[in-house]
Amino acid sequence: PYPHYAQLREIAPVHYVESMNGYVISRWDDVMAVLQDGKTFSSAQFWPELLGEYDPVPEVAPMISLDPPGHVRIRRLANKAFVPGKVNKMGDKIRRVANELIDDIVDRHGDEGEFDFVWEFTALFPVTVIADVLGVDLAQREDFKHWVDALLSAGNRAAYDQDRLDGIAEASKDIRAYFEKVFDQRSANPGEDLISGFIQAEVDGQKLTRSEVLNMAILLLIGGVETTTNLLGISFTHMKRIGNIQEKLRADPELIGPFVEEMLRYDGPVQMLFRHTTRAVEMHGVTIPANTLVMPLLGAANHDDRKYDNAEQFELDRKPKEMMSFGQGPHFCLGFYLSRMEARLAIETLLERFEVLEPLTGEPKWMESYFARGPKGLPVRFKIRG
Ligand code: HEM
Incomplete structure (x- = not known):
C-alpha cells in the first residue's frame, strides 16, 4: 500500500527532503543501523521539539530524549517496573475497561445501529487503561x-x-x-500501581528522583495513548479489506495475536522517528553532515522485500519475528508488551460482544501527519450479540 516507500528504498535509500531539511532512511538494514547507534544518531532533540515550552517537567530530560550512556540507568529502572510478569496481571482490568466502553455504547445507541468506533471506543480505551495502570483515581x-x-x-x-x-x-x-500529589501519596503509601513501582524500583542502590518519576508517568501517557488508539483504528479499517477476517478471528481467537503482529508490521501507528547526527556520516554514497535531522522510516523498513517475502501483502500466518514498528535499539518501545496485550484483549472482547462491527466506508479520513498513522474517525455499523 506504500508505493512512495518502495520508490525511496529502490532509488534513494538515503534521500534529502528539502521541506524538512533532513534525510529519510528507508531500507530495513539502514533503519536498524541508525536506531541502534544512539551515539551517532542522537535523540536529545526529540522531546523539546515535541512539547517545547509545554513540557510539564522541564528540569529533567525524559528517557526518550536521552542518549547512551545516560539513558541506560533510567531505562533499566523503568524496565523493572514494567516487566511482562507485572503487565500480565493487568489482563482482567484491561478486559473490564473494554467491556465497560461497550456497555456505554449500547446504552447510547441500543443493540444495533451505527456509531463512531474511533470516538467512542479506540480514543477512550488506551487512556483508560493507562489511567488504571498508573493508579489515577476514578474521581x-x-x-x-x-x-x-x-x-x-x-x-x-x-x-x-x-x-x-x-x-x-x-x-x-x-x-x-x-502527579506530584500522587507521588507524595504513593511514597508514603505504596500500592500495586505503576507509579508506586517507579518510586520503589532500584538498580545498583539508585532510585528515580521525583522529577524523573513525574516525567516517566507523562511519557507513558504521550507514548502509550495515541499509538494504541491508532493501532485499533487501523486494524478495524483494514479488516474490511482482508477477506473474511472477522469470521476467521471469531472462529479461532488464537489467531488474534498473529493478526495484531502482522497488522503492526503491515501498517503501524508510528511511521517514522527523528534523530540528529552528532558527526558527519556517509551512507550509500550520501554524506549527511553533523547536527542534521535524520528520519528513519519505520513503515518503509517494515515493507522492505530484502527483509520479508511478499512484503506488501498482509499475511495472517506470517508471524513476523522482527518488526520495526516499535523502534529498535536503546529506545525500543517500553510498552511493546502492554500495547500488544491491550490490542489483543480489545479485539477479542469486541468480536465476542458484537455480532456485526463493520466500517461503513472503504477509506476513512486519515490523520494529517507524516509521523502518526491512524483514522481520524471510523463510522461503523454494529449489532450486539443477543
Ligand atoms: C518508545 C511505538 C505503545 C511507551 C517507542 C518507540 C516507538 C514506539 C516507535 C521508539 C521511539 C524512539 O526510538 O525514538 C509504539 C507503538 C505502540 C506503543 C507502535 C502501540 C501500538 C506504547 C505504550 C507505552 C509506550 C502502550 C506505555 C505504556 C513508550 C516509551 C518509549 C517508547 C516509554 C520510550 C522508550 C525509551 O526511550 O527507552 N514506542 N509504542 N509505548 N514507548 Fe511506545
Missing part, C-alpha cells in the same frame, strides 16, 4: 482525559490560536500538580 478520570488530550495536541501547536495554547499550558500545569 479524577474526566480531568485526566482532558489533560492528556491537551498534552497530546501540543505537537500541533503551530496550528493553534492563543486560547488553545493557553489551554495546553493550563493542562500541563494541572497534570504536573496531579
Whole structure:
C-alpha cells in the first residue's frame, strides 16, 4: 500500500527532503543501523521539539530524549517496573475497561445501529487503561482525559490560536500538580500501581528522583495513548479489506495475536522517528553532515522485500519475528508488551460482544501527519450479540 516507500528504498535509500531539511532512511538494514547507534544518531532533540515550552517537567530530560550512556540507568529502572510478569496481571482490568466502553455504547445507541468506533471506543480505551495502570483515581478520570488530550495536541501547536495554547499550558500545569500529589501519596503509601513501582524500583542502590518519576508517568501517557488508539483504528479499517477476517478471528481467537503482529508490521501507528547526527556520516554514497535531522522510516523498513517475502501483502500466518514498528535499539518501545496485550484483549472482547462491527466506508479520513498513522474517525455499523 506504500508505493512512495518502495520508490525511496529502490532509488534513494538515503534521500534529502528539502521541506524538512533532513534525510529519510528507508531500507530495513539502514533503519536498524541508525536506531541502534544512539551515539551517532542522537535523540536529545526529540522531546523539546515535541512539547517545547509545554513540557510539564522541564528540569529533567525524559528517557526518550536521552542518549547512551545516560539513558541506560533510567531505562533499566523503568524496565523493572514494567516487566511482562507485572503487565500480565493487568489482563482482567484491561478486559473490564473494554467491556465497560461497550456497555456505554449500547446504552447510547441500543443493540444495533451505527456509531463512531474511533470516538467512542479506540480514543477512550488506551487512556483508560493507562489511567488504571498508573493508579489515577476514578474521581479524577474526566480531568485526566482532558489533560492528556491537551498534552497530546501540543505537537500541533503551530496550528493553534492563543486560547488553545493557553489551554495546553493550563493542562500541563494541572497534570504536573496531579502527579506530584500522587507521588507524595504513593511514597508514603505504596500500592500495586505503576507509579508506586517507579518510586520503589532500584538498580545498583539508585532510585528515580521525583522529577524523573513525574516525567516517566507523562511519557507513558504521550507514548502509550495515541499509538494504541491508532493501532485499533487501523486494524478495524483494514479488516474490511482482508477477506473474511472477522469470521476467521471469531472462529479461532488464537489467531488474534498473529493478526495484531502482522497488522503492526503491515501498517503501524508510528511511521517514522527523528534523530540528529552528532558527526558527519556517509551512507550509500550520501554524506549527511553533523547536527542534521535524520528520519528513519519505520513503515518503509517494515515493507522492505530484502527483509520479508511478499512484503506488501498482509499475511495472517506470517508471524513476523522482527518488526520495526516499535523502534529498535536503546529506545525500543517500553510498552511493546502492554500495547500488544491491550490490542489483543480489545479485539477479542469486541468480536465476542458484537455480532456485526463493520466500517461503513472503504477509506476513512486519515490523520494529517507524516509521523502518526491512524483514522481520524471510523463510522461503523454494529449489532450486539443477543
Ligand atoms: C518508545 C511505538 C505503545 C511507551 C517507542 C518507540 C516507538 C514506539 C516507535 C521508539 C521511539 C524512539 O526510538 O525514538 C509504539 C507503538 C505502540 C506503543 C507502535 C502501540 C501500538 C506504547 C505504550 C507505552 C509506550 C502502550 C506505555 C505504556 C513508550 C516509551 C518509549 C517508547 C516509554 C520510550 C522508550 C525509551 O526511550 O527507552 N514506542 N509504542 N509505548 N514507548 Fe511506545
